[in-house]
Amino acid sequence: MVSAIGVGVDLSRTEQALENALSFMRNRFRPGQGTGAGGWYHQLDAAVPGPTATAVGVDMFQRVGAPFDHFAECLGFLRERQARSADTRVNGGWSTNTSLGHPVMEATGWVAYVIGTARTGLVGNGPDARAAYEWLVNNQNTDGGWGSLVGCPSRVWLTCLGLRALHQLNPYAEAITTGLEWLMAARGEPGGWGEIPGRPPTVTHTSFALVTILELRPQWNDTRTLPAFEWLTAHLDPTRLDDGDARVESYNTSFLDSNGASVVWQTVMPHYGLAFAASALLRHPKGAPAELIADAFKTITSGQLPSGAWPNVHGGSGESIWSVAPFVNALADLRRVSPAMASDHILWSPSLVVIQRADAGDQPLTAIIRAQRRARFVRAFGRHWSVGLLSLSALLGTLFVGLGRFSWQDFTLGLILPLGLFATEQYRNRRTT
Structure with a gap:
């Protein structure tokens, strides 16, 4: 939308998109096998829920501030699936439905984050927040980053999951400092992040890293993050929902079982780069780039399917929670992240609010x-x-x-x-x- 003042975003369209997406998620809720438990699986047509998708689903409703009738059932399901073990590297975590019963960051990071944002640490039938926190600390690699579990190579995406979860459970944890040091050192020469250190930067990983860093350290909106924002602004295509360089992140995870045998499984994570980039650019240290933001949210709202989801990044017809959650998060960020920067001037009239940047002077x-x-x-x-x-x-x-x-x-x-x-x-x- 273009006006005499500049480009803009129609918030009525973004609100309708949020309503459609949450209605879609309500209709895909699945009861669990336990009493009074339920949730979602990442393949939303599957009958058996999983902890990762259940946590991500709860997070959507929490971010938007929308009512959800099955909140207690989701907490009950997550409590049922939390690992209990004498092994401190296992106890307190969550496995995915495909990680052969072993807790991994791909699930634990999301669940622990939601425990913190939803403030369920003292809920009687909820997951054990302290055990989840200890799992995160005990599974941090010696280099400061996180892989699927301790000993697996540290990855940018999983390190961001670990940092965001720790920040919600204990923002003063020493592990956050070492994790941020690893993340900052993992940047490439252009200033952006790839899947792992040394890989070319992608829109997806650069965006998620920036959102993570500024969520944990808002005061780092300076030369520590500005080169990455400049790289992102130069490389983002606001007309595409996905990131052509990181549509899918795939890697193998392995560990030794109790008999000393190596167990291996493959992890596949689909990514929708535009949603993460929109969330990141709303936090740009010099102010959100207006045209990029307007074009990005136009693509997001116009790309939503009649069902309330967005197209499957794999090109199939199956419905995935990953084709909903990133866009809901970006639309919710548009609501709550103020476009005003320090020293800006806000001009009010009965029918108009204008934010005038400080560099515009008088x-x-x-x-x-x-x-x-x-x-x-x-x-x-x-x-x-x-x-x-x-x-x-x-x-x-x-x-x-x-x-x-x-x-x-x-x-x-x-x-x-x-x-x-x-x-x-x-x-x-x-x-x-």
Whole structure:
């Protein structure tokens, strides 16, 4: 949406998208095998719930502040599935339905995070928050990061899960400091993050790392994160729901069982880069980039399916919780993350609220609007100058032929240069995109 002041986001559309998504999730709730328990599995048409998807589902309703009738059943299910063991590296964690009963970060990170955000630590039938906290600490690698479990290679995504969960359960934990040190050291040369240190940066991992860092350390919205924001702004395609460089993150996890035998399984995590990028850019240290944000949320709201979910990143027809949760989180962030920065000026009128950036100085609003109009015209001209030149040449040529000043042969020859420039510009644009 474009107005005289600038681009904007229609919040009525984002609210409708949230309502549709939560209605979809309510209809996909599944009862568990225990009494008074239930939840979701990441493949939402599956009958048996899993702890990861159940925690992610609860988190959606908590973020939006929407009522959910099965909250107690979800807590009961998560309590049932929490591991109990004399082994401190097992006790208190959660396994996925495919990790052969062994607790892993892919599940424990999400459940522990929700225990904290939902403030269920003292709920009688809820999961054991202290045991979950101890699992996170006991499964941190010596390098400061986290893998699926202790001893597995540290990964950016899983380290972010561990940090966010620890911050909710104990924001003063020493493990947070060492985890942040690992995460900051895992950045690539351009300033962004990839799946693991040394891999090329992706929109998805850079965005999730930025959201994590600023959630834990809001004061780091400076040179410690600005290069990553600049990289993200330069590489984000706001017209795509997924990240072409990180649509799916796949890796093997292994551990030794009680008999000393190696047990291996594969983990596959689908990612929707645009949703994570939108959440990150709302926290940009220099203010959210207006056009990118507007285009991103336009793509998100227009890309929602009639069911309330978003298209499956795998291209199949199956419904996945990962095609709902990231978008709900981004839409909820649009609600609650203020676009105002320190030192900005907020101008109120009965029907209008304008946030004027501090770097605009004492310029009157009318001058800023005129400057934005000129800037939009310059950007449009820069993108479409070859079309304008070709159209102008054709119009003038037709006029002069009609007046008898040129022959049709002269007119045709005169179009060769504009046509050549047009073709060259179109080729360059396609190479760029």
